[in-house]
Amino acid sequence: MTPPRQDPRLRGDDTVVMHAELAEYLQCIDDEDIKSGELIEASYLDAQRVMSPQGLENYLVGIKAMCTLGKGQDLVLTYVQEMPVVAKEVGEDILPDTIEAIMKLASLTSGAVITLILANLPLAATRLGDAELLRGYLKLLHQLAGKAPRGLRPMMEALSELLSKLTLGGLRRWAHWGAQAYQRDFDGLAAYFALQTETSKSVLQRERRGTLFVDNHRKLNFYLRALWGRAFFMRPTADDFENRQGSKPFIDNYLVHLPDAFDAVGDIAGIDVYRAAAAHAAAHVVYTEGAIESSGLSPAQCCFIEIFEDARIEYLAYRRFPGLRRLWLGFFEHAMEAAPATQNATVDTMLRLGRALLDPDYRDRESWLDATAAAFRDRLAQDAANPNDSRRFGLECFERVNRQHAMRCAFCSTR
Amino acid sequence: MANSVGQMQIVESDRDQYLVKKEPYYRAVADEVENYQAAYRVRMPVMLKGPTGCGKSRFVEYMAWMLQKPLISVACTEDMTASDLVGRHLLDINGTRWQDGPLTVAARIGAICYLDEIVEARQDTTVVIHPLTDHRRELPLEKNAELVRAHEDFQLVISYNPGYQSLMKDLKQSTKQRFGGLDFNYPSAAIEAEIVAHESGVDVEIAHKLVQVGASSRNLKGHGLDEGMSTRLLIYAAQLIAEGVAPAGACRMALVTPLSDDPDMRDTLNAAVDTYF
Ligand SMILES: Nc1ncnc2c1ncn2[C@@H]1O[C@H](COP(=O)(O)OP(=O)(O)OP(=O)(O)O)[C@@H](O)[C@H]1O
Ligand SMILES: [Mg+2]
Numbered sequence: 001m002t003p004p005r006q007d008p009r010l011r012g013d014d015t016v017v018m019h020a021e022l023a024e025y026l027q028c029i030d031d032e033d034i035k036s037g038e039l040i041e042a043s044y045l046d047a048q049r050v051m052s053p054q055g056l057e058n059y060l061v062g063i064k065a066m067c068t069l070g071k072g073q074d075l076v077l078t079y080v081q082e083m084p085v086v087a088k089e090v091g092e093d094i095l096p097d098t099i100e101a102i103m104k105l106a107s108l109t110s111g112a113v114i115t116l117i118l119a120n121l122p123l124a125a126t127r128l129g130d131a132e133l134l135r136g137y138l139k140l141l142h143q144l145a146g147k148a149p150r151g152l153r154p155m156m157e158a159l160s161e162l163l164s165k166l167t168l169g170g171l172r173r174w175a176h177w178g179a180q181a182y183q184r185d186f187d188g189l190a191a192y193f194a195l196q197t198e199t200s201k202s203v204l205q206r207e208r209r210g211t212l213f214v215d216n217h218r219k220l221n222f223y224l225r226a227l228w229g230r231a232f233f234m235r236p237t238a239d240d241f242e243n244r245q246g247s248k249p250f251i252d253n254y255l256v257h258l259p260d261a262f263d264a265v266g267d268i269a270g271i272d273v274y275r276a277a278a279a280h281a282a283a284h285v286v287y288t289e290g291a292i293e294s295s296g297l298s299p300a301q302c303c304f305i306e307i308f309e310d311a312r313i314e315y316l317a318y319r320r321f322p323g324l325r326r327l328w329l330g331f332f333e334h335a336m337e338a339a340p341a342t343q344n345a346t347v348d349t350m351l352r353l354g355r356a357l358l359d360p361d362y363r364d365r366e367s368w369l370d371a372t373a374a375a376f377r378d379r380l381a382q383d384a385a386n387p388n389d390s391r392r393f394g395l396e397c398f399e400r401v402n403r404q405h406a407m408r409c410a411f412c413s414t415r
Numbered sequence: 416m417a418n419s420v421g422q423m424q425i426v427e428s429d430r431d432q433y434l435v436k437k438e439p440y441y442r443a444v445a446d447e448v449e450n451y452q453a454a455y456r457v458r459m460p461v462m463l464k465g466p467t468g469c470g471k472s473r474f475v476e477y478m479a480w481m482l483q484k485p486l487i488s489v490a491c492t493e494d495m496t497a498s499d500l501v502g503r504h505l506l507d508i509n510g511t512r513w514q515d516g517p518l519t520v521a522a523r524i525g526a527i528c529y530l531d532e533i534v535e536a537r538q539d540t541t542v543v544i545h546p547l548t549d550h551r552r553e554l555p556l557e558k559n560a561e562l563v564r565a566h567e568d569f570q571l572v573i574s575y576n577p578g579y580q581s582l583m584k585d586l587k588q589s590t591k592q593r594f595g596g597l598d599f600n601y602p603s604a605a606i607e608a609e610i611v612a613h614e615s616g617v618d619v620e621i622a623h624k625l626v627q628v629g630a631s632s633r634n635l636k637g638h639g640l641d642e643g644m645s646t647r648l649l650i651y652a653a654q655l656i657a658e659g660v661a662p663a664g665a666c667r668m669a670l671v672t673p674l675s676d677d678p679d680m681r682d683t684l685n686a687a688v689d690t691y692f
Contacts, residue, residue: 222639222683226631227690275686323690 025060028067028076036077046084055092059083062099069103071111078118089125090134101138108145109152116156117141127163129214130236133260136168140175148179150186154194161195162204167261168238170207177203209261211270219271220258220278227321232282236260249277256281266334268327276327280310283317292387297395300346304401305394307350308376311357312390315380329358349401372397430524433485441470441477442610444602451478454595460548460571462533462591465599468645470610471574474599475529484568485526487517491536497543501556513559522547522554525568533573534584541590547571548593601646604630610646615653621662624691625649628666631687632674639680644670662692 022044029036047059062083066076079102086094098121105114121134128134144151155162155175162171175193178200182189192200213236224232234256249258258281262273292309294302318325332355339348349369356362356373364370376393383389454461455478463471472488479486489500502516521528533541547554552565573594575586601607604626612622626649633643648670655665666688671681 219679219683222635222680223686225638226634226683226687229631229634271682272686321690323692327690 022060025063026067026076029073036073039077040080043081043084047087050084050088051092055087055095058092058095058099059087062095065099065103069106069111069114071106071114075111075115075118078115082118082122085122086125086134089122090129090131094125094131094134097135097138101142104142105145108142109149113149113152113156116153120156120159123160124163127214128168128236128260129217130260133168133236133238136238137171140168140172144175144179148175148182148189148193151175151179151182151189151193154190154196158193158195165204165208167209167212170209170261174200174203174207209270210263211261211274213258213260213262213274216271216274220274223275224278224282227279228282228286232256232278232285234258234278249281251281251284254285256285265331266338268330268334272327276324276331279317279321279324280314280328283313287313287316288387289385290387292391300402301395301398303350304398305391307354307357308390308393308397309387311354311376312380312384312387314358315377316384319384325358329355332358346401349404353397368400429520430485430526433487433524433526434483435476435480435486438480439473439476440613441473442602442606442613444470444599444606447474447597447599448478448481450597452482455482455570458552458567458570460573460594462594462596463572463574463599464577464596465574466601466642466645467576468647469599469601470646471599472529472531475527475572475574479527482527484570485521485524486529487521487526488529488531489517490531491533491540493535493537495536495540497540498558500540501543501554502559504558513556518544518547519554519556519563521571522563522565522569525566527570527572530571530573533575534586538587538590541586544571545589545593601629601633601643607646607649611649611653614650616657617653621656622649622653624662625652625666625670627691628652628670628684628688631690632670632684635680635683639677640675642674644674648673663688666692 022040026040029040047056051059063076063080066079069075083095083098086098102114102118105117124137125134128137141152144155162174166174178189178192181199182192188197191197195201195204213234217234217236220234221231233254236259237257238260249256251257256278258274258277262270262277264270265273268276288309292305294305297305314324314328318328332351335351336355339351352364352366353369353373356364356369357376360374360377362370362373372393376389379389379393451461451474463474465471475488476486498516500516500518502514502519504511505514506512515523518528520526530536530544543554546552547565547569548571552569554563554565555561556563602610604623607626607629608619608622611617611625612619615622617625629644629646629649632640636643652662652665652669655669656662660668663685667685671684671688674684675681
């Protein structure tokens with residue numbers, strides 16, 4: 001075994017005792033620079049605290065990779081300093097993705113810009129709050145480096161404001177808009193990306209979402225724990241790229257996925273939309289014991305079963321927390337007021353059915369619908385523990401509506 | 416000896432003033448009343464452990480009433496000295512005069528002496544109770560050159576909130592191991608609702624909702640809150656409601672605002688209130 005190479009700058013100053021393995025990876029750093037030696041040492045200690053041995057290995061390999069870019073010492077030092085923070089925010093699995101993204105960017109943009117990107121990565125990690133979202137962000141940067149490289153630097157400088165207001169989807173739309181509009185106008189592009197033009201600000205305003213998940217994650221954790229006395233794991237999803245509404249919350253393996261932003265719904269503030277969605281998802285986690293047998297069923301049949309199953313778990317929840325019923329009801333009331341009369345007849349029926357199930361005072365224009373809802377509520381009052389009731393009612397209801405509308409169920413979301 | 420007789424007379428007449436005259440409302444939660452009675456019969460010192468506002472003080476008052484013994488309560492503080500418990504010489508026109516502290520008075524007249532929140536007191540203060548809480552049952556008043564033998568009715572009770580316990584503030588083992596312990600906690604929902612309704616005059620349905628709000632806050636203990644809402648706070652909220660304050664406002668004032676300064680937490684607690692009212 002050969003003794004590890006001792007870096008000369010570390011000898012004789014016992015406040016800076018560099019880990020041997022670290023020195024190995026830092027051969028591209030200036031030997032004279034004692035100050036960065038201290039900084040590196042502190043960052044390395046942070047890295048050791050937040051990373052597993054595998055993560056640490058990736059981190060060190062990344063240092064070497066940054067060195068090989070040959071884009072200056074600042075870039076390397078920024079990497080060394082910021083990556084432990086990023087790993088702490090969204091998990092160390094992001095390290096290889098980040099290294100790869102930086103390597104790709106290196107052929108498209110300058111060392112100074114990459115350094116800025118790295119310096120802003122902890123901010124992006126904190127604001128996006130999730131590794132998957134941060135990957136999406138890195139991808140966006142790559143696209144921009146191809147389409148509008150001169151926008152990156154000003155965008156980094158405005159990043160804090162941008163991410164305080166936009167989701168990843170919003171940021172994408174805002175950036176692509178600018179890249180497109182100022183394709184051939186360098187000054188205009190720079191001003192747009194620095195958020196210094198009226199156009200830029202108004203696009204930002206347009207893309208701005210009411211309430212961001214990351215600003216309310218803590219509150220939602222408190223809320224669900226207050227109600228059910230246990231932890232629920234929540235993650236933001238960024239599906240609002242193509243369509244501003246994003247997708248419905250869903251549960252996967254006990255993990256509750258919520259959109260990374262919600263707008264207010266009528267009078268219901270964004271945070272209450274989050275509470276409603278989170279409580280609904282939590283109720284599924286708490287009150288769903290087995291999966292409902294659904295093989296051989298059409299998506300439309302499943303939709304109807306889902307309406308009753310939602311009603312069942314919501315019933316179990318609001319029996320304990322009566323205020324939840326009022327909260328959830330607000331969405332039906334709003335949807336029914338807002339829905340155009342031209343809405344697909346089946347979707348309209350589903351909406352009314354959901355409402356009737358939640359609201360005994362509701363009177364529908366079709367009496368069978370009231371009767372079905374009443375019968376299901378009676379069933380729940382006797383025994384709400386059986387998801388097969390949801391299945392039975394859902395299928396019966398489907399038959400009836402199918403006959404009625406010769407339906408084509410294009411999509412299955414009622415809320 | 417004349418002096419000591421005189422003192423005895425004062426003490427005798429004082430005994431009455433420490434009696435709990437009217438039956439305090441106490442709703443037994445488990446077998447704490449019987450267990451306490453048994454402990455008293457053998458004059459075992461008792462420690463009541465439990466979070467703030469869960470009924471410890473009320474229980475002691477009730478037991479004192481039931482046993483028809485005088486009750487002397489002392490709220491312990493950090494800057495309390497042994498002399499504050501035992502007594503000191505005071506200066507008046509006739510020169511210096513010995514003045515008994517509350518512990519000494521209790522030992523002489525045969526009272527139940529309740530030292531509330533004993534961990535607050537410094538350890539060199541708490542050791543003065545040691546000779547009173549073992550087979551000796553005596554209290555040496557060194558400064559008065561006197562050895563007080565405890566009256567046969569005398570008993571010491573301390574209270575103790577394990578939540579506040581830290582390395583700095585804990586009782587010594589040699590203190591702890593002089594007591595039998597009764598664990599107090601917030602009562603079960605039905606009993607707590609009964610207590611809240613009784614103490615405030617609101618109906619049981621409202622009391623029950625308040626108790627559930629309390630339970631949701633207790634879920635957050637150790638997860639953003641140091642302590643959940645006490646029975647005492649729930650009673651406050653109920654009293655405000657009984658005075659005509661709307662439930663949401665009453666809960667905000669009595670339950671949420673006192674409990675936390677963290678805006679996220681307060682927002683959450685208010686939302687929790689809304690899920691019941
Ligand atoms: N079991 C009970 N029966 C009757 N009242 C109760 C009971 N438990 C609690 N209470 C009510 O709760 C209030 C607060 O209780 P108490 O003052 O005894 O709390 P504590 O445990 O001594 O609190 P601390 O540690 O803060 O002194 C009482 O005034 C009483 O109204
Ligand atoms: Mg007390």
